Amino acid sequence: MNRPGVSRPGVSRPGVSRPGAKRDPVPLGAAAGITVAGGLVLAAMNGSYLGLTVTTGVAYAVVTVGMVLQLGYSRQLAFSQSVFMGVGAYGTGVLETRYGFGSLESLLAVIALAAAASLLIGAVITRAPGLALALATLLLPLFIYQLATDSGWLGSFSGINGVLPFWSGPDYEATLVRSGIVSVLLLGLAAGVVLRVMRSGIGLQLMAMAEDERLGESIGVSLRQRRLEVFVLGSVLAAVGGAVLASTQGLVTPDVLSESAEITLLLMVFVAGRKSVAGAISGAVVIEYLTTSTSFISTNLGIIEGIVLLLILLIEPDGVAGAVDRLLGHRTDQWAASLRAWSAARLQARAHSTPESAERELAAPGHGTRDVEARGGGDGGGS
Amino acid sequence: MPSATPPATPPATPALEVEDVSVSYGKFLAVESVTLTVGAGECVAVIGPNGHGKSSMVTAVAGLVRRGGVVRVFGQVLPAASPGAAVRAGLVLVPERRHLYPALSTRDNIMLGSYSRTRRIRARQAWQDVSWVLGMFPELARLLEQQAGTLSGGQQQMVALARAMAARPRVLLLDEPCLGLAEAVARRVYDWLGEMTRTDMTILLVEENPVHALLVADRAVRMYKGLVERAEARPA
């Protein structure tokens, strides 16, 4: 940990992977931490109704963690998470109740299904500007929901019963706790994967792409590939979340794919903080608790959702997590600064890749570098 | 008989008076204090390294960002944050990097330059009022229907200049007019500027390259770290 020239623990050197360099401990640490902490919490709740609510929140958290990557980091607007959650939930339900799959098998199958479907959709649509993806995925819940409710095979309005828990126990409470632990483990894995991506060179490319697509392209970011990867990962995580939901509740209903489910997910991500994994997790759990527990909130849901969303957008676009981050320190500023330095360095490296460009740089003294200096130095006031 | 003292000729009202103008972006002070005067028909260049407030200063003078201090055009005080009022008073800015309307045609880009001053409702009539600018930029005549975003950098700069002239300015502010342009195009711009200096147009020109600036300027003012330096360079 104290080897000279190695990045400080917790901060990965952007974009550089050197043999022998220390691996970034945060993703694995977060995964382990979430699993252990979550497991302890659920064990303490011992199968109570609160425990059920928290585990349901965990299911949504798996989805929102993926949305942090999609919406928060890459600014990819897709409204398809609830549909893929439905794919996960219904897939699990159908495979287990009609084809006798086990929990693990159905989970793997559902992941494969979601990956295939999102690849198919994404392969073409990511060629087009982001608004096309947004538009297409806006339509998705509309007809998928009706298909699910009309289809007898999918259980129509009542859905599918008899989904297996992840890990059975001697009684209902123990089953809930054990399955909850598996769910939390899956959440930890999801968080670990997303954090790993966010903190790697790919993560910086995603931020560059989100910030300014043309800049990103000019420093070699493969826009189409990144967009596709993000879309597929987000969709797969949503499906895993759906599988967790189905296993927790033991049943699948069409509500999981409705527009209001998508709205709830979006709110969770915005309120809690769309750039923060920790925010997404806590937001999902808290909001799930709030929406199901108090009757005042459920009856006036629309008005409250609208006002909360507007307040968040105006006052604290990075959500509660963003506010906390600002209060605690300037970590995101550091990442943003390292992104700027990294992309500026890449720009300079590219600018000097041909003799003519190097000459041009000499002829117009210092124009490029001074801009970088000005940005670095004079940026105290801007955001 | 005592000789009557000849009546003092009142000094001509300066075209542009900038008094103690300051610009801050949040906590960052871009321009600390600028005071300068440009006489009618003069061409003054503002030179100095990048990042020291030249652009911020002219942008503020044109009313696009909040500023402290006072700006007067031919004696008339300009409200602090109203670009429309500035244009109506005859002060027009050609901004750094042009900022044209990429999806609109060249014709519309130029016509909209007169937006603050036209009373026309129909776009065609408004265009006919300003089509005289094509006399200054004949190469634009065949580009009128083309979308401005598809033009080359040099052509876009011509359109930006034409748009500014459509407002019939008396004081023209130019912010780095040759930024990113090839040498041949820069020469074309400076030829036009040279012609302008021979009219009664008042010009304030921000230029990083002092050699270019002193080709057309009567005098130069240097900005460093948000302040105007006392020494003024005179062209040889």
Next chain:
Amino acid sequence: MSEFLNLLAAGLTSGGIYGIFGACLAVWFRVCNVLNLAVGDFAMLGAVGTAWLTQTAGLPFGAGIAVALAGVGLVAWLFDRVVLHLAFDRGAGAHGIVSVFFYTFGLSLLLEGAARAMFGTDVFGAPAIWPGPALAVADFHVQRAGLLVIALAIVSGLLLWAYLRFTVSGRAASACGESVLGSRIVGIDSAKFRRRIFIVTALLAALFGIVESPITGYTYASGPTLSLIGVVAAGFAAFRQPGRAVAAGLAIGVAEAMLGGYVSTSYSDVLLYAILFCIIIVRPEVLGLGPEPA
């Protein structure tokens, strides 16, 4: 043949609504690069508000329409003055692709929730502006309200198109969306354009709701689906061209009617959305969207 014509008439009627919503979305997006996802909710407020005012509160018809429209205008003005002003003029808040959808999305949630609280879950239909039975030519039947909708859609579509194309003000409005700094330099007040066009499109949507609701009936939840189809129609016009948006809307409406009549009444919506989805997925170029602005 008569069945085809009747379906066509019904399709053009709903298509007229989709189209005009698409045109409203396209015009406003052109001005400020934001999609008005609440356009359907404004229509709902117009329809439900007028119905409630005339039927429950007992106002005379003309007054009911006037009050409902005034209310919609007020809501639109307030939203711009408070939320959009803070977001775009003061630079607070979220930006980029998020702002394209989510501010008006929040408004839509709010309006829907408020309508539910105020009007309950009933179905409302405003009184007909042109009362009477359906007009008949041989076997061809068309509802009077439907004819009004189609006529109104064509007229307002033409007006919007002409405004953008031929007037100085319309060119200035387009310039607002093209370059913020570029429009300010020539003295264009983009905040004013944004506000005025938002209010005008809200009022237009409300008017259409009032005219069309005798046929279909509106509930507090009718808004979002209408907004959504409007967004799709606008999407097929690259979110810029009102004329094309009206044409796209009409096509969608006719397709919906034909699918309902000839294929299956219960699955017509599913098929329609699935077809639109596939078109966008397989051929996104149809939308005509250019490269995104930096």
